[in-house]
Amino acid sequence: MRRFKIDPGRIKGNTCVITGPDAKHMINVLRLKADDRVVLFDGTGWEYAAVIQAISSGEVRLSVHNSRPGLAESPARITVAQGFLKDKKMDTLIRQLTELGISRWVPYFGVRSVARPDAQRLSKRTARWHKIATEALKQCRRSQLPEIEPAADFSAVLQLAASAAVKLIFWEAESAPLRSAELGGLPQGDVFIILGPEGGFVEAEIEQARRAGFQSVSLGPRILRAETATLAAGTLAQFLFGDLGDGQD
Ligand code: SAM
Numbered sequence: 001m002r003r004f005k006i007d008p009g010r011i012k013g014n015t016c017v018i019t020g021p022d023a024k025h026m027i028n029v030l031r032l033k034a035d036d037r038v039v040l041f042d043g044t045g046w047e048y049a050a051v052i053q054a055i056s057s058g059e060v061r062l063s064v065h066n067s068r069p070g071l072a073e074s075p076a077r078i079t080v081a082q083g084f085l086k087d088k089k090m091d092t093l094i095r096q097l098t099e100l101g102i103s104r105w106v107p108y109f110g111v112r113s114v115a116r117p118d119a120q121r122l123s124k125r126t127a128r129w130h131k132i133a134t135e136a137l138k139q140c141r142r143s144q145l146p147e148i149e150p151a152a153d154f155s156a157v158l159q160l161a162a163s164a165a166v167k168l169i170f171w172e173a174e175s176a177p178l179r180s181a182e183l184g185g186l187p188q189g190d191v192f193i194i195l196g197p198e199g200g201f202v203e204a205e206i207e208q209a210r211r212a213g214f215q216s217v218s219l220g221p222r223i224l225r226a227e228t229a230t231l232a233a234g235t236l237a238q239f240l241f242g243d244l245g246d247g248q249d
Pocket of ligand 1: 170171172173174194195196197198199200201217218219220221222223224225226229230
């Protein structure tokens with residue numbers, strides 16, 4: 001069934017009116033008509049079964065029948081802090097991590113981050129990441145948009161992680177496997193993972209993270225490209241703590 005993102009609060013009583021590009025898409029491309037059933041989601045974790053009541057030029061009026069928590073949300077709240085990467089790698093990562101069910105994305109400037117867009121470029125990038133995450137949400141049937149934090153420095157990332165139940169920093173020079181980390185069973189709280197930029201971490205960052213309660217862990221003896229490592233780490237976190245494996249029992 002087709003899914004459409006609406007702004008939270010767009011539903012008045014049991015009616016919702018969709019206008020703008022989404023309405024045009026529904027009318028002209030998808031050729032939806034009265035009595036067609038769709039699912040609306042507002043990005044806050046809820047979704048709504050709706051039926052098209054009327055279509056007029058540029059407007060689709062729907063009656064909303066019931067609401068339910070989004071079915072595709074992970075029980076784990078996973079935060080990924082990503083050392084700023086070059087080119088469009090961050091765009092691809094926010095799409096893939098949204099599909100993998102992460103809850104929060106924290107871009108940061110590591111000591112070895114080469115890409116350092118200025119404030120204007122950064123706000124354009126952030127707006128694009130929101131758009132990419134919304135498209136990914138529609139495609140993967142999630143209903144909770146991941147939070148996208150403003151780009152931070154490393155110390156701010158560690159502060160954001162202060163209350164996390166599990167704190168892992170994936171370090172290319174570490175030999176201790178993830179299995180050896182003290183993971184404390186199924187944490188009732190945030191799982192916070194940090195990945196480095198293409199140039200990796202400097203020792204001082206690892207020391208600073210350890211002092212903030214992070215365990216440094218390895219993704220194996222091979223040096224992975226940054227985007228490969230982030231995807232692997234996000235998947236492992238969802239497998240261990242979320243709904244990608246036996247972590248959900
Ligand atoms: N420039 C570094 C070097 O040559 O040793 C490699 C950095 S790697 C391309 C980018 C990031 O991916 C690292 O900072 C780390 O977060 C992660 N990563 C890559 N391979 C890893 C591994 N085997 N174990 C843990 N983390 C890894």
